[in-house]
Amino acid sequence: MGLFSGLMGNASEVDSDKLDKLLNDTLIAGEQVEKAYQVIRDMFVFTNKRLILIDKQGMTGSKVEMLTIPYSKITKFSKESAGHFDLDSELKIWIGSDPMPLVKEFKAGDNINDVYRIISQYCL
Numbered sequence: 001m002g003l004f005s006g007l008m009g010n011a012s013e014v015d016s017d018k019l020d021k022l023l024n025d026t027l028i029a030g031e032q033v034e035k036a037y038q039v040i041r042d043m044f045v046f047t048n049k050r051l052i053l054i055d056k057q058g059m060t061g062s063k064v065e066m067l068t069i070p071y072s073k074i075t076k077f078s079k080e081s082a083g084h085f086d087l088d089s090e091l092k093i094w095i096g097s098d099p100m101p102l103v104k105e106f107k108a109g110d111n112i113n114d115v116y117r118i119i120s121q122y123c124l
Contacts, residue, residue: 014038035118037111046118071122079116
C-alpha cells in the first residue's frame with residue numbers, strides 16, 4: 001500500500017505473509033482467509049467462517065483489538081456509495097438485535113464493492 005493512499009484512508013489488499021504472522025494464533029482448524037483489506041493500520045479479514053476486524057491502537061500499534069463477527073450473527077448490511085461532493089463510502093453491518101450498526105468508512109477508490117460482495121456471499 002502506498003504511503004499517500006494509506007494516509008488518505010484507502011483500503012488495499014493485505015499481503016498474506018503479514019496476515020499469517022498476525023493471525024497465527026487466531027484461526028481455527030479448517031479456517032482460511034478469503035480476503036483481507038487494510039485501511040491505514042486497521043484491517044477487515046474475511047475468512048470462510050467469520051469476519052475479523054483488527055484495530056491497531058496507540059502510537060506504535062502494538063496494542064491490537066480483534067473483533068470476531070460470525071457471519072450467522074450479521075442480520076443486515078448496507079453500503080452507501082460516494083457521491084459527486086461526498087467522496088466517502090460507508091459500510092454498515094448490523095449484528096444480532098443491536099439497533100446500532102457497526103460503521104466503517106471507505107474513501108473514494110476503495111474496495112467497498114469487493115467487501116460488500118464477500119459479505120453477501122457468506123450472509124445470503
